[in-house]
Amino acid sequence: MALGDVPIIWVLGGPGCGKGTQCEKLVQKYAFTHLSTGDLLRAELASGSERSQNIAAIMEKGGLVPNDIVLELLKEAVLKNAASSPGVLIDGFPRERDQGVAFEAAVAAPSVVLYFEASEATLLERIRARSLTSNRIDDNDATVALRLKTFLENNQKVLDQYPDKLKRINAERPVEEIFAEVTGIIDPLVAKS
Template sequence: MWRKVTATSFSSLKSSIFFKRLHLQQATKHNAASASAVSRFATVAPLQEKDGRCPFITFVLGGPGSGKGTQCIKIVETFGFKHLSAGDLLRREMVSNSEYGSMILNTIKEGRIVPSEVTVKLILKEMESSDNHKFLIDGFPRSEENRIAFEKISGAEPDVVLFFDCPEDVMVKRVLSRNQGRIDDNIDTIKKRLKVFEALNLPVIDYYAKKGKVHRINAVGTVDEIFEQVRPVFKACEQKALNRS
């Protein structure tokens, strides 16, 4: 299993490099643009250099309400991935007496993006504590800065990027009827989130598209119809994912 195989490398990465760097960065302001992120996060040795193996990572991207979380549940059921929703991790952190609680609350309320250090730390912690080696990272990276932070700090890249492509009017309708009591599921915040998605998240999708990693899914249709587009993506890489275990 991935965690057992790489526990040493990942733990030492965590204690020796990631957390030390994190403390340094937390003392600074978090508003750096993606360009400066390149220099803010020093490169670490890729996980696979340490033991020849690395986790199988899928980034699940798309605008608010495009159906990322819904499809992740089906992917988990069918292909046995571990689902990590960045939004859920941040909401859990927010209500856990964390020092970041009020910052996360205000950021989500405004539809902005939480500083990369915080989100990457939560994601890597979950990955490390999981026995699974196949991960769906849902709703992350949301910006080039997020992407660079993850890749530099973890030394890993996604194997697959799913992009749920959905018209804005459909996304707005779905979010407004989501009914999960979320502080950001109101029309004012949705408008801001759509702008942030276009300005900051589409460049991430473009970046991975140029690397041939993006699978565009037409996110209009029933949940089952959409999953029939998703299924072949994972069927095609089942063997590759298995080889990582």
């Protein structure tokens, strides 16, 4: 697959760090395609496909869906959207080292890795607030605790793979302040493509 100069931007951070909010703002500003692995998985669940039953059981327990399923869904979405988009945001992926390696082999290397950093206390507070209005099966206390534990165990291994592409962003600031920093990172990528 040839993506040409289309930037591929991985957007990482713990559950509740604000990845989705920042991605929405990036889509508005740059008309990027926003691919959230969580959204892709939830869409697959809603499709009623055979693989949706396995995904549901894993997500309800807060576990990670197997790499091959996530990569297959993601690759399909990137292929479908890359030709007509000025850039692709991949939200919440990779969640473990092997996912990043597999994505690079099957699709392409990321142009940049945005990592939204927030304390564990902040993440828990935001997820609890979100759970009051969301209908997500993975926004309950037991599942959130497991998701956060899984994230913390795997995250540093992912970040260590991309020292030259990694941009750490303090996610405990106002949304607009964070967005100003993010656009300072993205503007040069867009100018090149």
